[in-house]
Amino acid sequence: xxxxxxxxxxxxxxxxxxxxxxxxxxxxxxxxxxxxxxxxxxxxxxxxxxxxxxxxxxxxxxxxxxxxxxxxxxxxxxxxxxxxxxxxxxxxxxxxxxxxxxxxxxxxxxxxxxxxxxxxxxxxxxxxxxxxxxxxxxxxxxxxxxxxxxxxxxxxxxxxxxxxxxxxxxxxxxxxxxxxxxxxxxxxxxxxxxxxxxxxxxxxxxxxxxxxxxxxxxxxxxxxxxxxxxxxxxxxxxxxxxxxxxxxxxxxxxxxxxxxxxxxxxxxxxxxxxxxxxxxxxxxxxxxxxxxxxxxxxxxxxxxxxxxxxxxxxxxxxxxxxxxxxxxxxxxxxxxxxxxxxxxxxxxxxxxxxxxxxxxxxxxxxxxxxxxxxxxxxxxxxxxxxxxxxxxxxxxxxxxxxxxxxxxxxxxxxxxxxxxxxxxxxxxxxxxxxxxxxxxxxxxxxxxxx
Ligand code: KET
Numbered sequence: 001x002x003x004x005x006x007x008x009x010x011x012x013x014x015x016x017x018x019x020x021x022x023x024x025x026x027x028x029x030x031x032x033x034x035x036x037x038x039x040x041x042x043x044x045x046x047x048x049x050x051x052x053x054x055x056x057x058x059x060x061x062x063x064x065x066x067x068x069x070x071x072x073x074x075x076x077x078x079x080x081x082x083x084x085x086x087x088x089x090x091x092x093x094x095x096x097x098x099x100x101x102x103x104x105x106x107x108x109x110x111x112x113x114x115x116x117x118x119x120x121x122x123x124x125x126x127x128x129x130x131x132x133x134x135x136x137x138x139x140x141x142x143x144x145x146x147x148x149x150x151x152x153x154x155x156x157x158x159x160x161x162x163x164x165x166x167x168x169x170x171x172x173x174x175x176x177x178x179x180x181x182x183x184x185x186x187x188x189x190x191x192x193x194x195x196x197x198x199x200x201x202x203x204x205x206x207x208x209x210x211x212x213x214x215x216x217x218x219x220x221x222x223x224x225x226x227x228x229x230x231x232x233x234x235x236x237x238x239x240x241x242x243x244x245x246x247x248x249x250x251x252x253x254x255x256x257x258x259x260x261x262x263x264x265x266x267x268x269x270x271x272x273x274x275x276x277x278x279x280x281x282x283x284x285x286x287x288x289x290x291x292x293x294x295x296x297x298x299x300x301x302x303x304x305x306x307x308x309x310x311x312x313x314x315x316x317x318x319x320x321x322x323x324x325x326x327x328x329x330x331x332x333x334x335x336x337x338x339x340x341x342x343x344x345x346x347x348x349x350x351x352x353x354x355x356x357x358x359x360x361x362x363x364x365x366x367x368x369x370x371x372x373x374x375x376x377x378x379x380x381x382x383x384x385x386x387x388x389x390x391x392x393x394x395x396x397x398x399x400x401x402x403x404x405x406x407x408x409x410x411x412x413x414x415x416x417x418x419x420x421x422x423x424x425x426x427x428x429x430x431x432x433x434x435x436x437x438x439x440x441x442x443x444x445x446x447x448x449x450x
Contacts, residue, residue, distance in 0.1 A: 119148020152293030230396025
């Protein structure tokens, strides 16, 4: 093919400009004095200094909602993120929350000044009582310091940063499997993340032996992340007796408990019952950390309201710890937001409102439990191969189905049902109307996809 006369002549200014830009894209700095670039300043300016940034994958949990939102199917169902839905499939704002918000709006004395670094004092006191118990000796002895943080995630992150700065052991053991964000939260705070056995896929229950062996061989002083109740994603919790054995072992090796309490009240429907694991550890006089979230149990997801409590040996240590927590928080986000914490404090300090909350919380927990029963019955009536009794045995918001990622992908493609690729189903996203659709999808996945 004829390419013209200039195919072997020296490169044109445009070509030279292009190759300078290509070299730049490959990492060489641009030479501002290069005449070929000076001839075309607009071309150089069109290359972003962020051009090397590669596209990151979506979050394994929150990305499920992104994919769901893009699906035009009228039958689509989002069982990915752990967020409560009503029987009508709608998000729920609790009545008692609406009432508290109305009271706050009507109160003209309220202002929008910055909160202190540690947050709203009332909220902190009431949160500690909620999780540790109103009569907790640790609270009475002033051995607990509580700081308001950005929901459960922020509480974990602040606790992790504190430990990385001030605790002698930088290894944290997290259960295998666990909520996916744990690895990143603790890793980014500078802790070395290791896992301990937790779940036994064969029994779909607790691998208690593996757990004890792993914690038994952890180095003295290591931090151990424990789900206070309603373990995510497995829905498998230790029994009271098993907790007691875990406690004894951990105390004997001076392992430091860091509780993640994201589902208080969602497991059993009872706030005190769901805090028993933590209270067991606090009763023995030892130290621990607790990250609390009000996202699920008060439905305050987007308000980002939570708390970090550190139970210490003495009031003096607790007050010094608090002074250092302030140094962690101040450069991170300065001080926490006021609205969600004010809602929580309004509800927790008023007896009648507290009771109203308990009733609404119990209703959410009960609806989830009834979804377990309905899904289990629907699979049994379809004769779906396998033992599905774990659906009714597991606790909390999620069922860890045992479906593999190929089966999950099949359910999404053929049935427009969205769940995390590990086979976790948010039972709170299900309703009597959608159970048959899900049961059909599971039945087809199990019988058609290996
Ligand atoms: N801990 C656990 C165990 C947990 O499941 C979540 C949220 C959090 C902490 C943090 O919640 P926060 O909203 O920061 O208070 N889990 C659900 C939502 C998410 O992934 O962010 C979920 O697993 O679907």
